[in-house]
Amino acid sequence: MSQKFRLDSGGLINRQQSLNFSFNGQKLQGYVGDSLAAALLANGIHHVARSFKYHRPRGIYSAGEEEPNALLEIGQGSWRVPNSRATLVPLQEGLVARSQLGWPSLGFDLARCFDFSHRLWPAGFYNKTFKWPNWHLWEGMVRNLAGLGRAPEEADPDHYEKTNAFCDLLICGGGPAGLTAALVAGRSGLRVILADQDEQFGGSLLWDTAMLDEKPALHWVASVLAQLEAMPNVMLLPRTTVTASYDHQIATLLQRGHNNAWRECLWTVRCRSTLLATGAIEQSLVFPLNDRPGILLAGAVRHYANRYAVAVGQRVVIATNNDSAYQTAIDLFNHGVNVIAVIDQRKDVPAAMLQNMQDIAVRVCPNAQILSSRGGKRLRGLALQQGQKKFKLNCDALAVSGGWAARLHLLCHARGSLRFDTQRQAFLPERLAEGFFVTGSAAGDSTLVEVLARAETVSNGLCSELGKKALQVYQPKVSPSNLESPAVAVNTLQFSRQRQWLDLAHDATLGDAELAEREGYTAVEHFKRFTTIGMSVDQGKTGNINAFLALSAITGKAISEIGTTTFRPPYTPVTLGALAAGHTGEGYAPRRTLAAENTHKSLQACFEDYGGWQRPDYYPSDREDAHQAINREVLAVRTSVGVYDNSPLGKIEIHGLDAAEFLHRIYMNRVHGLAVGQCRYGLMLNEGGVIIDDGIVTRLAAEHFLINTTSGGASRILGRLEEWSQTEWPELQVLIDDVSAQWSNFTLAGPRSRELLQQLDSDIDFSAAALAHMQATHGMIEGLEARVNRISFSGELSFELNIPSSYANGFLQRLLESGAAMGITPYGIEALMTLRLEKGFMHVGSDTDGETIPDDVGWGKAAMNKAADYIGKRSLTRPASLESNRRQLVGLLAVHQDQVLRSGGHFLPGSSQRTPAETQGWITSAAFSPNLGRHIALGMLRDGRKRLGQIMQVYDAGNHYPVKIVPPCFLDPENQRLES
């Protein structure tokens, strides 16, 4: 078994349980407890990627979510996940990992030619190139070469969950600070949620060699966890990243499953306050050729050695500008790894550090910088300068530390502000958002003693703010660790002909920053977008401070003057599946089913979705296709009788002393004169004069009206009525009530519809004398309370029967039984649309759009004749409404009998067929009319009414055909049928 770089002992891994995995087809082994990156390093594999632009060999850089290089593709088939940080993927049996860039292979990548020609591809080159002769010529090639990772091609097979939670205190981060705070807050009785993105709690203590109470730190962690687990008011969420903080104290957390039925669960947490114990991210060092495999962050090198028992190399050099990296030297030495030297940028290295290195016989080079590195797919050596002296070192790994940047993203999401601390060379909290607290290294603490002490203080303060008494908690004794000053020297930039990377993930260099300045992109938001520094998958987590330093050096402005770019959620990527959890498939939108659905199903109805409602389109009998069924239904309604389920129709009742006045102001049509028992067709306009709805208004009593709205529009119209009543006319006494769901509505239409009704058991007089067209009545039908309107959308003698919804199935069946002898035909929406089209009745939303005013569809006279004001009236006399050449509703017949007319065809100007041309309007509804034996249509044509009788050319998706403009009514223009 090869894990050549696995240390003999130590680590939080289970050496009894080894795991098999593969990388680029190579079979390898690791242990339970490894991350994928740790297992790769244990096998001596550093080179796992190619850089984004130049395709240079790249290696694992960190041990956390800040990883800029090791973005691998995990899994196969529909489980494939691109751009996965190898540092966070827990090793599992059979895991398949692949590198993403590199063709034909990771080891031999032809695209490395971009590195050799790198002077042609500086920042922003794509804004100045690939324009001639035509971008689209280049587009395919560029898109194939650019990008990172292969998008999945199949549907996500995993299951995701969502949940909500509430708490008094959300603690982000379960390291020493977070655990202490959880203990204090939990003991005080607050409801606490403690979340940490790692597989287990402990934070930095998982890879730190500090001793607490003279025992390894993890003993303390275990005892704290045991206490927390026993508290019912504390919820522990490991494997959970707090991804965002939003307004009014709501946070989203992404929890990764572990042997769960779900892969990820998205938590939405409403909390009273938030404590950030999120720690800090180590920053890189900027020097020429600072991007080779084998260069890692110094803290990560410790992390791999202590937590995973992995040595990153056999000859390690450490480069730093602060004290913290010295601990790496000590830990490596204790593990038996050869540390060649510590290269310190500072002239005055603290005596304590020098002493520590002397104790372990490690050479220290103060006042030294790295001039360049060498090595192809692996670091082989460095060229250095100390003072005036130049020298070289051979090494196979370099641990760099450029300081520590506090993780304050969540604070910035919540609109807190940051200030630049020059001693620490880092951004620290300045103004906390309301309800936010920060502690630990996120607040600038650098030693474990400080971290534990401040955590207790901050959580005490927090408890009292939330109204609970904080009890004292036991603070463990920290064994004297190396004296660490938080001071970080300024990362001085040197001039070099070689490239110096500021952003490894987007391959952006110091030269790009200088170019940005030359081109004038020095405002920090411009600088970011021009250079793309900080815009990759890692969002610049390891390099942002250096980027600001570069911008500061180039422009001569202090960092505090430069400011930061905006931090936006999420902190780390969130799978779309988690965001959509519960809302896919049937969970996407609720289906609304008709009360009589079972009967429709038994009639073999073909259902379609109309605004959520599952409604029959047509009812095909055994050997019919759709067209045959629809034609049959249309003819049945015109010759005998049909039944149509219009239950989704909006039904709103208006009661009150001022009901008539209210509706008179709402509708374009007159309402005051409407007699009891009369129906009237009404148009509703918005204040812009545009038709938003049409429907029947029925007066049931002096102070009682029933209005119909478009199906699926009932709640929208109800909302409008309530708005005008409550906010504009509160003096009008009206009660508004939506009864759409209470009544099911069946239309009986056809010459024999009255005959059928008179067969039913009813006390209602359906004769022509008693119930004329546009009249309403009520009574009992088949033992059910019924409201009947004699109105027609089909153009035939027609009755709308409203009965209580719970009886819909039985009532429909009764109608079908009674009408069986006369061949009663259920008809669906397709037939209804054809019937109304034959009569030229418009359909709001199909024939009208967001600009249609009453005059456009032939209602101009009625709109202007009403003296009283109504919503939208004033807009009808605006210049735009009075313009000539507005689109008007017309009927259309194709010149050639067999021509198919389709909605969407555009009218061309004149008789020419040439396009492009200015559209004169378009066909809005079209259908085959079985009564006329040809296609008919309605359209909105500029100046349509003046063009009656003319022939116009229609352009329809590449085809042309002539149509004749006719009045919008194709059948029974005298309305004899519906007034019979």
Place this chain on the structure above:
Amino acid sequence: MLRIPCPWCGLRDLTEFRFGGEAGVLRPLQPDQSSDEQWADYLYYRNNLNGPQLERWVHAYGCRQWFALRRDTHSHAWSDAVPASEKYP
């Protein structure tokens, strides 16, 4: 997500409400006597403030009542939630 204070139901999530635009937009009492400019002003022109703004809201999925609210369009801090029937602050 924001929480909006309904004067009747208390603090509820934003998804229960519908935004009704700026408050204090007065409909001309005699629309037929408004000039085209005055009518356009009523229809389309708003102050669109950066800062505290008086707005209309309706608790659409709750009590369905309209009310006015002063909300800071920058920080989402709110104050002065009053029912539509009362005088605007």
